Structure formats: C-alpha cells, structure tokens
Amino acid sequence: MAPSYKLTYFDGRGLGETSRFLFKYGGIDFEDVRIKKEEWPQWKEKFAFGQLPVLEHEGKQVGQSIAIARYLAKKVKLAGNDDWENLEIDAIVDTINDLRLKLVPIFYEQDEAKKKALIEVASKETLPYYLPRLEAVVKKNNGHFALGRLTWADFYFATISRVFLHSFTGSDALADYPNLKASRQKVNEIPAIKKWIETRPD
Amino acid sequence: MAPSYKLTYFDGRGLGETSRFLFKYGGIDFEDVRIKKEEWPQWKEKFAFGQLPVLEHEGKQVGQSIAIARYLAKKVKLAGNDDWENLEIDAIVDTINDLRLKLVPIFYEQDEAKKKALIEVASKETLPYYLPRLEAVVKKNNGHFALGRLTWADFYFATISRVFLHSFTGSDALADYPNLKASRQKVNEIPAIKKWIETRPD
Structure with missing residues (x-):
C-alpha cells in the first residue's frame, strides 16, 4: 500500500x-x-x-x-499534553526560528564583502545574544528545549541548527554551549x- | 478578582x-x-x-x-476541530507572517532613499505575489482564511494587515482585493x- x-x-x-x-x-x-x-x-x-x-x-x-x-x-x-504545554513548545520553536531568520540572509548574500559583514554581525551580536539564552533554557529543562522532556522542539533545533549554525558561519558556533550540543546529540542518537x-x- | x-x-x-x-x-x-x-x-x-x-x-x-x-x-x-484543521490554520498564518516579515525591513529602514527602494520592491514584487494568492485562498474559503469559517487566521490577518500593509506602503494595498478587505471587515464588525x-x- x-x-x-x-x-x-x-x-x-x-x-x-x-x-x-x-x-x-x-x-x-x-x-x-x-x-x-x-x-x-x-x-x-x-x-x-x-x-x-x-x-x-x-x-x-x-x-x-x-x-x-x-x-x-x-x-x-512529541507534542505537549495540554494547551499550555503546546504554547511552551511553540514559543521556543518560534524563538529558534527567529534566530534562523536572522542568519538566513548570510546564505543568500552573493557579494563576498557583504557576506563577510553579515557573518561578523552574526558572530559578534546575533549568536552571542541567542545562544547563551537558549543554553539556559535547555539547562533549566533537563537537557531539552521545553517541558523538561523530549518534544518536537528538540527535533526542530537538532535539524535546523546544523543547517544554520555551521554552514553559515563556517565554525562550530555551539562549541561553548554543551547543553545545546548534548540536546542535538540526544536526538541524533535515538x-x-x-x-x-x-x-x-x- | x-x-x-x-x-x-x-x-x-x-x-x-x-x-x-x-x-x-x-x-x-x-x-x-x-x-x-x-x-x-x-x-x-x-x-x-x-x-x-x-x-x-x-x-x-x-x-x-x-x-x-x-x-x-x-x-x-477559534481553532480547528482536529489536527489537520489546525495545520491548515497554522500554515496560512505562517504564510501571512512570511509576507509581514518581507515588509518589516521597510519599517526599520532609516535612510529615506533605501526606504523608498524597499517600498518599490514591496509594491512591485512582494505584494503582487502574495495578495492575489491570499485573495484566492479567502475566496475559496467562503470569505475566510481557512476551513471555510471564522478562525484565528482571520483574526491574525485583520490585526496584522493593518499594521504592515498601510503604515509601510502608505497606500491601501488591499484596494484591489475585495475578499481580503471583506474578511478584515467581518472580524472588525463582530x-x-x-x-x-x-x-x-x-
């Protein structure tokens, strides 16, 4: 079938x-x-x-x-058990997506000098703003992005972070964020x- | 209380x-x-x-x-009655949000010449791409954005479209889209x- x-x-x-x-x-x-x-x-x-x-x-x-x-x-x-739980998942997913959207222009920029300038902003402002805050969320949630347990927010980060954090900046942006790395690893090892x-x- | x-x-x-x-x-x-x-x-x-x-x-x-x-x-x-219905609402909301995100840079641009150039792109490319397609969705859905009935997708458009379509381009971008205008009006008249x-x- x-x-x-x-x-x-x-x-x-x-x-x-x-x-x-x-x-x-x-x-x-x-x-x-x-x-x-x-x-x-x-x-x-x-x-x-x-x-x-x-x-x-x-x-x-x-x-x-x-x-x-x-x-x-x-x-x-992998969703929440009630409406509020789903709200908590949705909110962190949209926050990860906000970060993704801030990095996406790097990918589409054709001019090398402009691309370099965008990577500079990403490395010095955007990532240092978002990553420590996301790291704190995961630490507080027992290694997960929401509800202290495995949800699709973890799947979203695991699949999206690889795309936007590595291929855009060219370095391992998660190196200093053990909880974010471990969260992704946990999904990948299912x-x-x-x-x-x-x-x-x- | x-x-x-x-x-x-x-x-x-x-x-x-x-x-x-x-x-x-x-x-x-x-x-x-x-x-x-x-x-x-x-x-x-x-x-x-x-x-x-x-x-x-x-x-x-x-x-x-x-x-x-x-x-x-x-x-x-004002949500769907099952998971697929909620998916249909969520998808059109995210599409309206995509349009919003394409227009937001106009709002933040401080340089008048650059702002004018962004408005030009919005008027000649972005809005002519999205608005006829959204108009067709609403026409097909009995005057609504999803499920052929009132949902929060209508509320989202009614509240967000005013913000991004009028204040950014300075003209009534919905003038040629009677279904979009009527949908917003219907929400405002509840x-x-x-x-x-x-x-x-x-």
Whole structure:
C-alpha cells in the first residue's frame, strides 16, 4: 500500500528534515519526494504559494515547515499534553526560528564583502545574544528545549541548527554551549533517527 | 478578582493586538499591560529573550505572538476541530507572517532613499505575489482564511494587515482585493471586537 503521507521538499535537508525526523521517529511511512533545483520552475506553480516543504495527505495539500512539524509531532506523541504545554513548545520553536531568520540572509548574500559583514554581525551580536539564552533554557529543562522532556522542539533545533549554525558561519558556533550540543546529540542518537542519519540521501 | 491572564506588550497594536482581539472575542478578562518605549530598557531583561508580547498565567511566562494567539484561539473556540484543521490554520498564518516579515525591513529602514527602494520592491514584487494568492485562498474559503469559517487566521490577518500593509506602503494595498478587505471587515464588525476598537487606547 502506498504511504498515506507525501512530503515534497528540495533535494536537501533544510526545512524538510524536521518532518522527516518526525516521520522516522514515529515509524510512519511517507513518500520522500525530492525536487532538484533545476526542475523547480516547472513544479513551483503546483503549490499555492510556490514554496516547499508541502505535505499531502488524503487528497489535501498544505505548506509551511513548522506547521507541518507541529502536526506530525502530535501524531508521534512529541507534542505537549495540554494547551499550555503546546504554547511552551511553540514559543521556543518560534524563538529558534527567529534566530534562523536572522542568519538566513548570510546564505543568500552573493557579494563576498557583504557576506563577510553579515557573518561578523552574526558572530559578534546575533549568536552571542541567542545562544547563551537558549543554553539556559535547555539547562533549566533537563537537557531539552521545553517541558523538561523530549518534544518536537528538540527535533526542530537538532535539524535546523546544523543547517544554520555551521554552514553559515563556517565554525562550530555551539562549541561553548554543551547543553545545546548534548540536546542535538540526544536526538541524533535515538535509534530510529540514528538509522535514518546513516541511510538518508546525502 | 484579578484577571488570570496578563498580556504585556508595547503601548501600541503591532504584534499584541491579535491576542487582545482573541481575549475580547472570548470575553476573557486580561490585564493589558503596555510598556512605553522609553521604559523598555529597564523591562527588557525581565523577559527570557528580551521580546514582547509576553503572556503570564498561573505564575508562568511565555513569549511569541503567534504561539500566544494559537493558545488563546483554542480557549475561545477559534481553532480547528482536529489536527489537520489546525495545520491548515497554522500554515496560512505562517504564510501571512512570511509576507509581514518581507515588509518589516521597510519599517526599520532609516535612510529615506533605501526606504523608498524597499517600498518599490514591496509594491512591485512582494505584494503582487502574495495578495492575489491570499485573495484566492479567502475566496475559496467562503470569505475566510481557512476551513471555510471564522478562525484565528482571520483574526491574525485583520490585526496584522493593518499594521504592515498601510503604515509601510502608505497606500491601501488591499484596494484591489475585495475578499481580503471583506474578511478584515467581518472580524472588525463582530460586536465584541467592534466595541474594543471603539474603546481601545489609541
């Protein structure tokens, strides 16, 4: 039987990997559709806002990476147990996303001098503002980003931090933040995730 | 008895108004704390990431405007009836937020020539990309942003669109989009919201 879920994203990790981790964690079969950059123009108009990832299920199609991850987290029991718990998870996820959005322009900047200037701001202002605060959150939460236990906020950081902290600044921005590193490591060592990391497309 | 909810934001509408609308819609009493810009430095460190709005309830404190709005929407029955419905709401809210984030730099740009250039991009590229697509979503959803009925996605657009579409571009960006305008109008005419609009601080 064909999987009931189809996740379409580019042929990379980026904003699609959080949901792939959640599918794997929950043992939910899904079609992992990957669109090559050169084929994207002919696909773009098929999606309402011309963006990926997109999740398809029972004939319906919906976008937005964090919204999809939140939905999947409920299916695989990595969400909160009540509305306030979900609020706490959502808030830290959006805060991590704020940090990501502040770093994203580095990735798109083509001019080398401007890119260097953006990396300078990231290294001297943005990361020193966010990382100690995130580190304190994880320390307080027993090694997790929310609720003192494993939630999809940990999955979000584990998948997104690799993308934005390493590839943009070129150094291990987490070196001085043992709780953040350990949190990511803990997710990566979950057997189903470990197996996925070993076998996923490069 | 003191209200069990306290919402702290700056002395303006901005990212706090969606939650204020939701409180008013649901008839939930709340303490509407407004911090003046000049007093902000002495407050900033009281909040984990130095950002507002912040919601306080039963001794707990949490930030992030969209996360707070999602939580309140559940309390006042403006959320989905199942996980997929909530995913559809969340996705369109995040898409509206994407548009907002593309326009926000106009607001912060101090250099008049640069600001004019950003407004040009907004008027010729960003708004013509997003607004027809959002208009089509609302048309398809019976005058709403999701699920063919009133949800907090409508509240989000009604409160946020005023902030970012008018004050940034200086013209009525929604003039050619009757469904978007009508959706906002519909929220503003809900009796509890109408009363709030008439009595809220300027």
